[in-house]
Amino acid sequence: MVYRRTTATEERREARRRLLLDAAIKLFSQHGFHATTVPMIVTEAQSSTGSFYLHFQNKEDVLNVALKELGQAIAKVMSGLMRTQPDALKRVSLGVETLFTFLAQNPEQARILIVESSGLSARIEQTRRAILMQQEDQVRETHESAPSLFAIENTTIAARCIVGAAFEVLYCWLEEDPKTRIPAAEVAKAVAQFNVQAVKRIPAKPR
Amino acid sequence: MVYRRTTATEERREARRRLLLDAAIKLFSQHGFHATTVPMIVTEAQSSTGSFYLHFQNKEDVLNVALKELGQAIAKVMSGLMRTQPDALKRVSLGVETLFTFLAQNPEQARILIVESSGLSARIEQTRRAILMQQEDQVRETHESAPSLFAIENTTIAARCIVGAAFEVLYCWLEEDPKTRIPAAEVAKAVAQFNVQAVKRIPAKPR
Amino acid sequence: MVYRRTTATEERREARRRLLLDAAIKLFSQHGFHATTVPMIVTEAQSSTGSFYLHFQNKEDVLNVALKELGQAIAKVMSGLMRTQPDALKRVSLGVETLFTFLAQNPEQARILIVESSGLSARIEQTRRAILMQQEDQVRETHESAPSLFAIENTTIAARCIVGAAFEVLYCWLEEDPKTRIPAAEVAKAVAQFNVQAVKRIPAKPR
Amino acid sequence: MVYRRTTATEERREARRRLLLDAAIKLFSQHGFHATTVPMIVTEAQSSTGSFYLHFQNKEDVLNVALKELGQAIAKVMSGLMRTQPDALKRVSLGVETLFTFLAQNPEQARILIVESSGLSARIEQTRRAILMQQEDQVRETHESAPSLFAIENTTIAARCIVGAAFEVLYCWLEEDPKTRIPAAEVAKAVAQFNVQAVKRIPAKPR
DNA sequence: CATGAATGAGAATTCATTCAT
DNA sequence: AATGAATGAATTCTCATTCAT
Known part of the structure; x- marks a missing residue:
């Protein structure tokens, strides 16, 4: 079904992205942009570095x-x-x-x-x-x-x-x-x- | 002459410090704190890394x-x-x-x-x-x-x-x-x- | 197969660590601790600085x-x-x-x-x-x-x-x-x- | 009087050298050779970097x-x-x-x-x-x-x-x-x- | 002789990003 | 898609040594 844009997969994808984004917001707010490292974000979001770069440039x-x-x-x-x-x-x-x-x-x-x-x-x-x-x-x-x-x-x-x-x-x-x-x-x-x-x-x- | 507290050496020291400080201000203002490196500052001030850390922590x-x-x-x-x-x-x-x-x-x-x-x-x-x-x-x-x-x-x-x-x-x-x-x-x-x-x-x- | 604890990834990780450790031992023994630099170790081990600090503090x-x-x-x-x-x-x-x-x-x-x-x-x-x-x-x-x-x-x-x-x-x-x-x-x-x-x-x- | 080798000046020189040497021994013993810096030695000996290199290579x-x-x-x-x-x-x-x-x-x-x-x-x-x-x-x-x-x-x-x-x-x-x-x-x-x-x-x- | 400011080579370490699995 | 090991460029900072005063 090509018509449905929001498949279950896409929903999961979006959820993961959300998790990463929220983790980043929390950590940026707490420690600042520079003091927050990508590993910190993915740990907080229970994800991985690879995933991070899959969702964000x-x-x-x-x-x-x-x-x-x-x-x-x-x-x-x-x-x-x-x-x-x-x-x-x-x-x-x-x-x-x-x-x-x-x-x-x-x-x-x-x-x-x-x-x-x-x-x-x-x-x-x-x-x-x-x-x-x-x-x-x-x-x-x-x-x-x-x-x-x-x-x-x-x-x-x-x-x-x-x-x-x-x-x-x-x-x-x-x-x-x-x-x-x-x-x-x-x-x-x-x-x-x-x-x-x-x-x-x-x-x-x-x- | 007890009055002169500022010897020639001290004056030179202070001048060097001033040079470094001004260079840093200029560069911080231009490129921001993080984008400004210590080598950039000392080059601008015509000084050296060692001097920099002699004058600033x-x-x-x-x-x-x-x-x-x-x-x-x-x-x-x-x-x-x-x-x-x-x-x-x-x-x-x-x-x-x-x-x-x-x-x-x-x-x-x-x-x-x-x-x-x-x-x-x-x-x-x-x-x-x-x-x-x-x-x-x-x-x-x-x-x-x-x-x-x-x-x-x-x-x-x-x-x-x-x-x-x-x-x-x-x-x-x-x-x-x-x-x-x-x-x-x-x-x-x-x-x-x-x-x-x-x-x-x-x-x-x-x- | 629950028995295999050591995955291929872990094995490679361990092998890399071994390589670095052996290179370090060799160089420490040859040149002494202070004369041996991290770049020397990673070159000897055909690895990289980043890897070194991934495996050792x-x-x-x-x-x-x-x-x-x-x-x-x-x-x-x-x-x-x-x-x-x-x-x-x-x-x-x-x-x-x-x-x-x-x-x-x-x-x-x-x-x-x-x-x-x-x-x-x-x-x-x-x-x-x-x-x-x-x-x-x-x-x-x-x-x-x-x-x-x-x-x-x-x-x-x-x-x-x-x-x-x-x-x-x-x-x-x-x-x-x-x-x-x-x-x-x-x-x-x-x-x-x-x-x-x-x-x-x-x-x-x-x- | 060219004949007298041990002039008052030489005595003072020797005394200064002794001070530096003792300071170094004390600090080397306390902190080790690498952790002891020349500035530490000259401070301990109440002397100066320049003097240090006047007395030791x-x-x-x-x-x-x-x-x-x-x-x-x-x-x-x-x-x-x-x-x-x-x-x-x-x-x-x-x-x-x-x-x-x-x-x-x-x-x-x-x-x-x-x-x-x-x-x-x-x-x-x-x-x-x-x-x-x-x-x-x-x-x-x-x-x-x-x-x-x-x-x-x-x-x-x-x-x-x-x-x-x-x-x-x-x-x-x-x-x-x-x-x-x-x-x-x-x-x-x-x-x-x-x-x-x-x-x-x-x-x-x-x- | 004495001083201490200046030098700059050199070392450790970090971290964003990539990529093989 | 997901993972996380690997990379190495880039940066900070130290300190032995020199040299003008």
């Missing part, structure tokens, strides 16, 4: 795949939630909150995005930047969809500020002791509030 | 020293300029502008701080964070020096937002084509404005 | 493994021959002769044991001493199995004397020109005789 | 000088004591005792001779062997001076046995805890006794 490729997957996951989460909100200002606020919360719930991926994928190859840098830019684009679009609500001149800079602010706070939050740190939702709200006030137009004082 | 140590030096330079620039400004809000604005401008004028060090020192050892991470925290502390102190001017509840988060915003914009600016990008001073102003509006208390509309 | 580890193997070989040779001899004095004599002859037949290992493994790390020293002590213990046991035959007070010292004597003569013999030196068997006999006379009780002259 | 040279000095010291001690003893058997006994005791009193040099100078260059090996041979020669001469007293056929082998026995016991003694080990004099006596009995002719039982 090379070590960097896994990181790249992981980042792309994360980018898609973020995009999905964001687009879903943002379409429903008609108020542009609230959309900014909701966007920041959602992004923050989502990444806080996926701390390993977040760490990889923020810390571990920095300073590697140009290809990784590009994938990494694509995720940030995707966020910045979204913010920019929102701004431009209702300019009258915003007090911003350079929307590009504003968008970058918003994303930068969110990621820096997220990074610090990830480093904090999970037992004692402020709940993610609360921090997300504060960051959203900061950013919204930064960009919203303050109505002129009435007579 | 290992490759990571140079990066650490470079970061620490940058931290001190930033602290110096910031403290000088900020003491003179009595208005807390303006101090925030000036601080952001100064930080941004200073780093934009030292793009190699800025790149190392923002991009290349990420995801390395714990020791480097600590030095790197110390610089960011130093900035965050300064922002926080300013907030707390005149709370009535600010609309912020959690000053820690606000401080992190400000620093994150500045660094993200700076990072993007560094990546842009030097020939066509907006002048640093202008970008610095925009970032400062964003951050100030984010934190300042908007006076209640008088009846 | 580091350069010192090969030496350690070689010494341990030698220790076992000696133990095997000694135990086999000594169990059959009921007369304690003859057992001492036979032991010395056997040890000497065995090492004379394995001159590379003997050189490593006597000369090249001296003055290295504590770990090597321990392995080396374990072999000597194993011999000393054997001598001591023999003494203590039939005390009336021996004129020795301190059996520990006597045992050390015997081992020291044997190894010193062996060392000199190894250094001599193989073409002109006295046959090992003859030297072994002389050493055995020396040691036996040193320890045996001389019956009191009858009236 | 290279690192190996210090070891060689130390060994030669030790060889002379041993020769002096032995010759002095042995000339006075007319009985050849007692001379053997006294020789072994004296050698053992002398080295036990100079444990650092003893360690270097027995352990640390093994497995190095041919030149060192030669110096090292010269010391052992010097002892063996002495034993042999004694044997040959009064053959009727000895039951030995091959005096060379006997001499080597004696030296080997003494050094092995000495090595073990040096390794033992100084607080709990048997006094050197006692061990020396036991070794001497072992060796004497090994070589002396036992008079035929008279009718």
Whole structure:
């Protein structure tokens, strides 16, 4: 049956790939990209070096795949939630909150995005930047969809500020002791509030 | 002459160290930490491997020293300029502008701080964070020096937002084509404005 | 077939390991431990650096493994021959002769044991001493199995004397020109005789 | 005054050389030849690298000088004591005792001779062997001076046995805890006794 | 004579990737 | 497809020795 694409074999193949990818994400997050060796990944995934190279081009490729997957996951989460909100200002606020919360719930991926994928190859840098830019684009679009609500001149800079602010706070939050740190939702709200006030137009004082 | 502590030998030693450090900064900034090898550094500095290890414990140590030096330079620039400004809000604005401008004028060090020192050892991470925290502390102190001017509840988060915003914009600016990008001073102003509006208390509309 | 524990892969692995070990023994014996480099070993074994570190922890580890193997070989040779001899004095004599002859037949290992493994790390020293002590213990046991035959007070010292004597003569013999030196068997006999006379009780002259 | 060879300057020079030599002996004995670096020696001697090479050809040279000095010291001690003893058997006994005791009193040099100078260059090996041979020669001469007293056929082998026995016991003694080990004099006596009995002719039982 | 900074050859070791089984 | 042994290029770092001051 040539028609069925997803045979049992392919499913097993996909499962193995998943295992390797998850192992890599876990280890990259824990030890960083360079300190994680391919043998470490295949041991963690209970697989073998040969298999690894059957599923990924090379070590960097896994990181790249992981980042792309994360980018898609973020995009999905964001687009879903943002379409429903008609108020542009609230959309900014909701966007920041959602992004923050989502990444806080996926701390390993977040760490990889923020810390571990920095300073590697140009290809990784590009994938990494694509995720940030995707966020910045979204913010920019929102701004431009209702300019009258915003007090911003350079929307590009504003968008970058918003994303930068969110990621820096997220990074610090990830480093904090999970037992004692402020709940993610609360921090997300504060960051959203900061950013919204930064960009919203303050109505002129009435007579 | 008891006064001369720095003999000719010591001066030469220090000069050699400087040469190595500058070469390392240049190369780290260009190729990244991992892609820069010790032979590359010593060739650039017209020195030798042996000398390198005479002046630095290992490759990571140079990066650490470079970061620490940058931290001190930033602290110096910031403290000088900020003491003179009595208005807390303006101090925030000036601080952001100064930080941004200073780093934009030292793009190699800025790149190392923002991009290349990420995801390395714990020791480097600590030095790197110390610089960011130093900035965050300064922002926080300013907030707390005149709370009535600010609309912020959690000053820690606000401080992190400000620093994150500045660094993200700076990072993007560094990546842009030097020939066509907006002048640093202008970008610095925009970032400062964003951050100030984010934190300042908007006076209640008088009846 | 549950019985076959050693798969073809494992056999090849073991063969490669053997090749490396033998090459190392040969070179250590020829040039000494420090003068032998890992590249030299892998070239001799027609293998590669990577393989070397796949089979051994580091350069010192090969030496350690070689010494341990030698220790076992000696133990095997000694135990086999000594169990059959009921007369304690003859057992001492036979032991010395056997040890000497065995090492004379394995001159590379003997050189490593006597000369090249001296003055290295504590770990090597321990392995080396374990072999000597194993011999000393054997001598001591023999003494203590039939005390009336021996004129020795301190059996520990006597045992050390015997081992020291044997190894010193062996060392000199190894250094001599193989073409002109006295046959090992003859030297072994002389050493055995020396040691036996040193320890045996001389019956009191009858009236 | 050209005639005076030992000027104050030369004395100081000699003193410096002595300092370096003693430092080297101490460190070689403690850490072994390879683990001792020239910087370690000059630091210990409160001197400088340059000075080191002013007094010695290279690192190996210090070891060689130390060994030669030790060889002379041993020769002096032995010759002095042995000339006075007319009985050849007692001379053997006294020789072994004296050698053992002398080295036990100079444990650092003893360690270097027995352990640390093994497995190095041919030149060192030669110096090292010269010391052992010097002892063996002495034993042999004694044997040959009064053959009727000895039951030995091959005096060379006997001499080597004696030296080997003494050094092995000495090595073990040096390794033992100084607080709990048997006094050197006692061990020396036991070794001497072992060796004497090994070589002396036992008079035929008279009718 | 003394100093110690500079040199650079040389060694150990790692690890991404390949490929025979 | 899966395995894991084998490869060897590449990198870090050490340390004996030299030599300008």
